Amino acid sequence: MPELPEVELASQRLRAVAHHATVTGAAVHHASQRRHLPAAAQRALVNRRIEQVVRRAKVQLLHLSDGAVLEVHFRMTGDWEFTAADTPAPPHTRVSLTLDSGTAVHLVDPRALSVVRRHAPHTFAGIDAGPEPLDDAFTADVLRAALATRRGPIKAVLLDQRVIAGVGNIYAAEALWEARIAPHAPAHSLSRARVARLRDAIVHVLRNAPATRYYERTTSTSTSTSTSTSTNVSVEGDGTAHAWRVYGRTGEACDRCASRLQYVTLAGRGTWWCRRCQR
Numbered sequence: 333m334p335e336l337p338e339v340e341l342a343s344q345r346l347r348a349v350a351h352h353a354t355v356t357g358a359a360v361h362h363a364s365q366r367r368h369l370p371a372a373a374q375r376a377l378v379n380r381r382i383e384q385v386v387r388r389a390k391v392q393l394l395h396l397s398d399g400a401v402l403e404v405h406f407r408m409t410g411d412w413e414f415t416a417a418d419t420p421a422p423p424h425t426r427v428s429l430t431l432d433s434g435t436a437v438h439l440v441d442p443r444a445l446s447v448v449r450r451h452a453p454h455t456f457a458g459i460d461a462g463p464e465p466l467d468d469a470f471t472a473d474v475l476r477a478a479l480a481t482r483r484g485p486i487k488a489v490l491l492d493q494r495v496i497a498g499v500g501n502i503y504a505a506e507a508l509w510e511a512r513i514a515p516h517a518p519a520h521s522l523s524r525a526r527v528a529r530l531r532d533a534i535v536h537v538l539r540n541a542p543a544t545r546y547y548e549r550t551t552s553t554s555t556s557t558s559t560s561t562s563t564n565v566s567v568e569g570d571g572t573a574h575a576w577r578v579y580g581r582t583g584e585a586c587d588r589c590a591s592r593l594q595y596v597t598l599a600g601r602g603t604w605w606c607r608r609c610q611r
């Protein structure tokens with residue numbers, strides 16, 4: 333499932349091809365999308381300029397010149413693919429937008445769970461989510477305030493989008509290992525020093541995510557925008573297996589203390605942790 337770093341990478345890739353382009357055509361290729369983006373909504377996109385592409389939590393928002401907003405959720409397997417407008421859409425394409433630049437933007441999604449929705453001009457109410465962990469404004473004090481009233485286990489609280497936007501299961505587990513905090517520690521009880529450590533750990537794991545590192549590498553070595561790579565494939569195909577500290581490593585030795593890593597279910601989600609060095 334694309335997590336925040338993957339969605340951020342996807343929105344950067346989309347911005348590179350779609351920013352300030354005008355939509356010349358919109359098509360829906362799958363019934364599941366027609367429900368969210370009916371024919372009238374598709375037609376309303378045409379001749380609108382894409383003024384802005386922004387990410388909020390794991391949602392991508394295309395702000396259009398008429399004040400409408402196109403809201404895109406990748407869900408489990410969504411991703412962007414870009415082609416020349418006059419070539420056939422790739423397999424599993426659910427929604428396509430053609431642009432006046434001659435590029436077509438395709439939402440490719442094998443499981444067809446993604447959602448693309450148009451909000452009529454000036455009706456978009458925003459995304460209900462907590463602070464963005466990749467923003468400069470995400471300080472230890474901000475995190476402390478967000479956790480102060482939460483009595484649940486910290487691991488479950490980190491997954492609540494209203495507390496912090498876009499931290500998923502992998503990065504929550506990794507950040508807690510990094511900060512040496514047990515996943516079941518009550519969120520509101522963490523000391524100021526531990527919250528500060530956790531804030532740094534969240535930023536660290538997200539900034540070092542495979543997608544982020546991939547994006548930084550490709551943008552620093554190339555000025556052209558590849559039109560054929562996809563976010564997920566590129567990340568997996570970049571040749572470097574990402575070494576998670578705990579995620580998926582049940583029974584393996586902890587990188588810090590060599591104890592066996594544990595798997596537990598907490599608030600309905602599986603998690604991994606080190607019983608010895610996470611307190």
Ligand SMILES: [Zn+2]
Nearest residue numbers: 586589606609
């Ligand atoms: Zn350990």
